[in-house]
Amino acid sequence: MERRLVFTGKCQVGMEKFDLPEPKAGEVKVRTLTSLMSTGTENIVFNRNFDSGTHWDNWVKYPFYPGYTACGIVEKAGEGVTSVKAGDRVAIRRGHASAHVVVENECIAVPEKVSDEDVPWFKLAKISAMGAKVADLSLGKSVVVVGAGPIGQMAIRWCVAAGSYPIIAVDSVAMRIEMAKRGGVTHGIVKPLGEAIDEINSICGGEGPATVIDSTGHHQVFSDALRAAKKFGKVVILGDTGSPASQHLSSDVMSKGLHIVAAHDCHETPDWDFRLISNLFFEMVRSERFALDGLNTHKYKPGQCAEAYRTANEKRGETMGILFDWR
Template identity: 25%
Template sequence: MSTAGKVIKCKAAVVWEPKKPISIVEIEVAPPKAHEVRVKILATGICRTDDHILSGSIKANFPVIPGHEATGIVESVGEGVTNLKPGDKVIPLFLPQCGECTVCKNPEGNLCEKNDLGVPRGVMYDGTSRFTYKGKPVHNFFSTSTFTEYTVLHEDCVVKVDAAAPPEKVCLIGCGFSTGYGAAIKSAKVQPGSTCAVFGLGGVGLSAVMGCKSAGASEIIGIDINKDKFPLAKQLGATQCISPLDFKKPINEVLFDMTNGRGVDYSFEVIGRTDTMIAALASCNMNYGISVVVGAPPSAAEMTFSPALIFTGRTWKGCVFGGLKSKDAVPQLVSDFMAKKFCLDPLITHILPFDKINEGFELLRKGKSIRAILVFGDEQHTRK
C-alpha cells in the first residue's frame, strides 16, 4: 500500500533537553510539501557533532531529532520536485546547495545561504516542522534529522547517488569522510611532498589523513592522546603518530623539533577545542604554513592568541564539509568509492541496530569507536 501523501508513524530518536539521554519514541512524519522529499533512512552514522547536541555545547531547538550522516531511499516527493523520484537512493545534505545564492554561485564558496548551522531554526523553509510527537512539533537538526526511520528534506538538502552503493558505508560521505578528506584536498589544497599534522584521529581526522595521503604528502603526523588510534592512523597513511601527553613542552614546539625547525606545511585541527586550534596554527611554518579548523567548536567558545602567529605569513582558515559543494561533491565521491579509489571500511568500527543508539554514543564518548553506524529494518545486522 502506498504511503505517498499520508502521515507516516515511525520510530525516531528524540532529545528533549540537553544532558538527557536520547529516547526512541513513535512520531508522526507529515508528507513532503512543495520542493520537499520524504526519505526512508537505511543507515546513519553517529558523529561527534550529534553528541554536542546532547551535551548542550552546540545550540539547538528542543525537542529535536539529531543525525545528519545517512543514506536513504526516496519514499515520496512533493510538488515541483523533478530531479528525484520514489525509489532513488539518496544522501541527505546537512549543508544545502541551492545553486542560486551568491555563495553557491562563487566557485570557492560552499556555505550555502540556506544553511541551518550558525543560528539553527530547526524547521523547514516555510517555518514549520514535518515531525510531531503527540500532536506537538519536534524540531529538525541541520536540515536533515536522520535518527528516524523517515525524514523530510528540502530538495536543496538531498542528492541522488549510485543505486548500488552500500548504505552503511557511503553514509559516511554525508559528513565525516567528506569533511576530513575535503579539508585536505579542497580547503588546504595539500601539495605533493609536503608535511602535514592532523590533530585528532577520530573518523574525520583519519579522513583528513587519507586526504593528505591522496594529495601526495610525504610526511603525515597524527596527534591524539588516545594511542589506541595510532595503528589505524598509520594504516591509512600517517607516517608517525605522537601523543602530547608524552612531552613536557608544547606540542607545537615538538612539531618544530620534528621538522628541523621549519614547522609543518599544513595542519588540521579536527577536535573542536580552541587550545588545539591555536596549537595547530603555531605548528605551521611561519611564512607559508596553512592551518585549517575542521572540528566543530562549542557555540559559546572564544579564543585569545598572539597576532604574531599570522602576521608573519601563516594562513588560518576554517571549513565546513571540507569546503566541498555538497550536491556536486557527494555523488562524485560515492562514484570514486565504488571505483575503489578509497576505502571506507577502516573507519567503520561498529554497526548497530537503531534501537542501540545510546550504546553507540557511549562507544564514541569512551573512545572505543571510530564510527558507529545505525541501521534500520532489513538493513539491521551487527559487526565487531
C-alpha cells in the first residue's frame, strides 16, 4: 500500500495508507522522490487561519490531503502514453504521497542537471510567475517584493530574470533577506513594510517603486503596499490571504491613481500556462540563471510530518524550503 500525509483536523497531521489504482490508458504511475511543503498555503490550512465563508473555508474539508508539488520517477505507463516512459524523472503537481497516478500531460520532464531537491520548487515558481506576468516587469523598472518567503523568493528571481531595477526585498526576518540577496535583489530591508517606506523612497530616487508585489498573504500588508507604490504605480496581490474582508482600500488608490491586480495559480492563459512556465523555470535552473542554492533549509522523512509542521509554525525565522524525502 502507498502512504500519504493527511490533516485530520485543525493542527492535526499524520500519515495514512491507501490503495493506488493501476494507470489506465493515457495515465502514468509516478513514484515520489521528494515533495516540498508550501509553507504559506499549507500552514493557513493546517492552522485554519481563514475566515468563515471564504474560498479557503469552502476548500478545506477533513480529511484534507496537503501539498501540491513533487519530483518523481515514472514507474509505469498506461496504454497509449508516448511522451514519458518508465524511468523518466518528472515534476508533477501533486501532494505529499509516496506515489501518484496522473494523466500523461501533467508530467513535466526534468533536466538531468536539476536535483531531486530543487525540482519541487517548480510549482512555487509557477505561482509567482503569474504575479510576474501581471506585474509587467521590464528592464530598469523598479519593484518591491514584500515577503521573502518561498513565493517571494521565486518572485524575486523572476524580477531578476526580467531585468528589473532596483529590486527591493522587504521582510522582517533577516535570514530571508540574505537568501533574497543570493537570489539577486539589489537592496534588502529587514523591517515590516510600514516601517520601510522612507528607505524605499530613497532607493527609488524620492518616489515609490513602479510595482509592489505583495507575496505575504497577510491582510495587514495591503494598505502599506498601497502607501508604498508610486503615483500611477501597480500593486500585485500575489499572496492569498485567509481574511480578504480585512484588506482595505485607502485614499492612496484615488490620489495616486493606483492599479491593483491579483495573481493566482489558476489564472493561466494559452500563452502563459503551467507547462510553458515550468519548462522555462527548469531551463533557467539548468543554465544557472535561476539561483536555488541554499533555499532548502529542512528535510524530513514523511513519518516526521508532525515535527515538520511544528517547525514551519514555530521556527519561521529559520525555515524556507521544507522537503519531504520519500526515497
